[in-house]
Amino acid sequence: MPKYGMVIDLEKCVGCRACMVACKVENNTPEANYWMYVFRTEEREYPDTKVTFLPRPCQHCDNAPCVKVCPVGARFKREDGLVATDWERCIGCRYCEVACPYGVNSFNYADPKKNQYLDWSDADIESATGGAVPGYANPDLDRKSQLEGRKIAGSNHTKGVVEKCTFCVQKVEKGQNPACAETCPVFAITFGDLDDPESAASRKLKASKTFQLLDDWNTKPRVHYVGTPPGEGAREIERPKTRQTGGV
Amino acid sequence: MATSTRIDSTPFGMGKASTGWFIILVALLAVVGAGAYAYSRQIVEGEIVTGLRDVGPAGGAPWGLYIAFELWAVGIGFGAMMLIAASRLFGWSHLVPLNRILAVMALATLFIGGWSVIADVGHPFRAVINIIRYARPMSPFFGTFTVGLVAAFASMLVYLYLDGRREASIMATRPGRLRGWFLLASAGYKDSVAERIRRQRTNTVMAVVLGIIGVFAASTSAFVFGVQQGRPGWFGALQAPGFVILAGATGVAATILVAALLRAELGDRESFGPKMFKWLNNILLGLTLMYIYILLVELVTSSYSSSAHAERVTDAIIRGEYAWMFWLSSGLFLLTAALTAVQAIAGRYNLRYIVLAAVILNVAAILKRYLIVVPGLTVGRLLPYPEGSYNPTWVEYLVVIGLAALAIVFFMVFMKVFPIVSSQNGQESEGE
Numbered sequence: 001m002p003k004y005g006m007v008i009d010l011e012k013c014v015g016c017r018a019c020m021v022a023c024k025v026e027n028n029t030p031e032a033n034y035w036m037y038v039f040r041t042e043e044r045e046y047p048d049t050k051v052t053f054l055p056r057p058c059q060h061c062d063n064a065p066c067v068k069v070c071p072v073g074a075r076f077k078r079e080d081g082l083v084a085t086d087w088e089r090c091i092g093c094r095y096c097e098v099a100c101p102y103g104v105n106s107f108n109y110a111d112p113k114k115n116q117y118l119d120w121s122d123a124d125i126e127s128a129t130g131g132a133v134p135g136y137a138n139p140d141l142d143r144k145s146q147l148e149g150r151k152i153a154g155s156n157h158t159k160g161v162v163e164k165c166t167f168c169v170q171k172v173e174k175g176q177n178p179a180c181a182e183t184c185p186v187f188a189i190t191f192g193d194l195d196d197p198e199s200a201a202s203r204k205l206k207a208s209k210t211f212q213l214l215d216d217w218n219t220k221p222r223v224h225y226v227g228t229p230p231g232e233g234a235r236e237i238e239r240p241k242t243r244q245t246g247g248v
Numbered sequence: 249m250a251t252s253t254r255i256d257s258t259p260f261g262m263g264k265a266s267t268g269w270f271i272i273l274v275a276l277l278a279v280v281g282a283g284a285y286a287y288s289r290q291i292v293e294g295e296i297v298t299g300l301r302d303v304g305p306a307g308g309a310p311w312g313l314y315i316a317f318e319l320w321a322v323g324i325g326f327g328a329m330m331l332i333a334a335s336r337l338f339g340w341s342h343l344v345p346l347n348r349i350l351a352v353m354a355l356a357t358l359f360i361g362g363w364s365v366i367a368d369v370g371h372p373f374r375a376v377i378n379i380i381r382y383a384r385p386m387s388p389f390f391g392t393f394t395v396g397l398v399a400a401f402a403s404m405l406v407y408l409y410l411d412g413r414r415e416a417s418i419m420a421t422r423p424g425r426l427r428g429w430f431l432l433a434s435a436g437y438k439d440s441v442a443e444r445i446r447r448q449r450t451n452t453v454m455a456v457v458l459g460i461i462g463v464f465a466a467s468t469s470a471f472v473f474g475v476q477q478g479r480p481g482w483f484g485a486l487q488a489p490g491f492v493i494l495a496g497a498t499g500v501a502a503t504i505l506v507a508a509l510l511r512a513e514l515g516d517r518e519s520f521g522p523k524m525f526k527w528l529n530n531i532l533l534g535l536t537l538m539y540i541y542i543l544l545v546e547l548v549t550s551s552y553s554s555s556a557h558a559e560r561v562t563d564a565i566i567r568g569e570y571a572w573m574f575w576l577s578s579g580l581f582l583l584t585a586a587l588t589a590v591q592a593i594a595g596r597y598n599l600r601y602i603v604l605a606a607v608i609l610n611v612a613a614i615l616k617r618y619l620i621v622v623p624g625l626t627v628g629r630l631l632p633y634p635e636g637s638y639n640p641t642w643v644e645y646l647v648v649i650g651l652a653a654l655a656i657v658f659f660m661v662f663m664k665v666f667p668i669v670s671s672q673n674g675q676e677s678e679g680e
Contacts, residue, residue: 092370160370
């Protein structure tokens with residue numbers, strides 16, 4: 001059984017956020033839900049400012065706090081290393097969300113259909129579409145996983161449940177890479193079997209000096225970073241704007 | 249005979265309802281209805297109608313007023329359980345008349361506490377089923393809401409039933425509309441000497457059970473927060489003892505308020521005598537002082553040389569956005585201690601001041617519960633997310649006010665169908 005992981009090269013990352021867009025397209029995530037998020041941060045003051053980028057998918061921790069606290073086993077660790085959410089079992093208590101030190105979970109506060117990027121009920125848009133709402137959805141998201149036969153891909157973007165990055169389990173089970181890794185224009189994201197010394201991810205891990213986010217917290221993340229982490233004083237300089245967070 | 253004299257004076261208007269009682273009941277039911285309406289909006293629209301939002305990029309708090317209210321409500325329940333245990337085990341006879349009041353109070357607050365959790369989850373119906381079907385004991389949530397709430401509620405029901413059988417059997421000998429109900433409640437009870445001895449033993453065993461469950465349940469509520477290492481402001485070994493002590497204090501304070509109200513309403517100065525309030529005042533003083541000690545230790549520990557993340561939370565609480573709430577609640581705890589201490593030292597007790605101290609303590613406890621839940625979410629972040637914010641909406645306020653009104657309705661209705669005051673003389677003569 002492979003043990004998947006991800007290596008993100010911060011020295012290559014240019015902070016373009018193409019991975020965030022690819023994730024949204026692949027997983028049809030609702031507005032303001034970022035399964036992949038890229039921090040654009042700066043440290044120190046002008047003219048000594050240092051800008052850094054930090055892509056933050058779910059860390060798929062081996063000692064995941066979210067798995068420990070889930071009262072119904074909706075959040076679980078798979079044999080292949082992925083941390084998955086069973087949408088049909090989740091009760092929406094958000095304990096996983098408050099326990100996760102990485103802030104990777106998103107709760108569907110509203111019906112996600114009403115929360116996509118275009119407001120399909122807007123009068124101008126309705127006049128153009130005749131009231132039709134596009135039925136696009138990635139059909140792969142609705143299938144049960146091969147490993148345990150549970151719905152863990154993004155199929156049921158349902159009001160009242162928590163969701164997060166799945167490492168694009170629907171693609172991984174087909175032997176493909178997650179959308180973020182496939183899309184990155186500078187090959188900063190490498191995905192693969194970390195137990196296989198010949199995988200690209202393992203080779204990258206071996207060849208570079210890496211760190212893990214918040215490794216002091218003993219979460220044992222499966223995402224490794226090449227480069228240096230943002231310092232203590234790092235502050236975010238630009239957040240994506242949505243109707244929920246304001247600015248659009 | 250002492251017992252029958254006592255029982256003759258226990259009906260307290262049972263089975264009869266005055267106009268005033270009806271007006272208050274209807275008003276409270278209207279508030280409950282408003283809460284139900286607010287909750288229906290939440291069910292239809294989703295929790296987008298609340299002020300809750302995701303941590304992380306969205307900069308919000310996924311838990312807020314519902315959970316703070318739940319902690320306060322179940323704290324009263326757990327505190328009431330501990331007080332029943334203490335009064336039985338340590339032979340605090342002045343508090344014995346309160347036992348049934350404490351039991352009903354515990355049931356009412358545990359009930360609304362459970363409902364506030366249900367109000368908080370995204371899939372309430374699925375939650376009720378899945379928490380049983382897929383229960384995972386390693387989750388502190390399981391400990392609190394399955395073991396804590398259910399065990400506490402069930403044990404209180406059993407206690408209330410066993411404790412009330414004797415009075416029900418005596419009430420069943422008297423004519424009245426509720427006779428059938430009392431016959432049912434006392435079914436199988438003979439009131440023989442042997443049965444009284446058995447009942448007393450059972451009550452002692454139940455007191456031990458209630459005490460253990462009360463402490464255990466309050467501790468598991470604390471573990472929901474205290475074991476989360478990745479949430480600065482929450483993680484800490486003092487959470488559990490702090491929760492237990494605050495639960496005890498709020499339980500005692502709520503008992504003072506209910507006892508004072510019943511004393512005024514029922515005009516029963518014998519059951520709710522000065523010695524009872526003196527005891528309650530002194531217990532409240534002891535628990536408040538212990539909690540102030542916990543607060544001081546927490547403050548020193550978190551502000552001395554904690555991590556930068558924890559320091560941010562402490563800073564927000566002491567000097568930042570939440571400072572007004574923190575200093576107000578701390579000041580109110582001190583004021584409670586002062587009000588109760590002055591009376592204890594002078595040896596002169598004034599019911600008005602005791603009631604005032606109880607009100608103040610409860611306000612302080614609500615603010616403190618909010619401070620436990622929210623700043624750790626909006627400010628306690630480990631990655632460079634922006635600072636979050638949380639403002640409860642009218643939906644959240646109406647739901648919790650509706651739940652509080654429901655607890656009062658529960659109490660008012662119970663008073664009309666069962667003697668609310670335990671028979672003190674009856675207790676003393678149990679072993680005859």
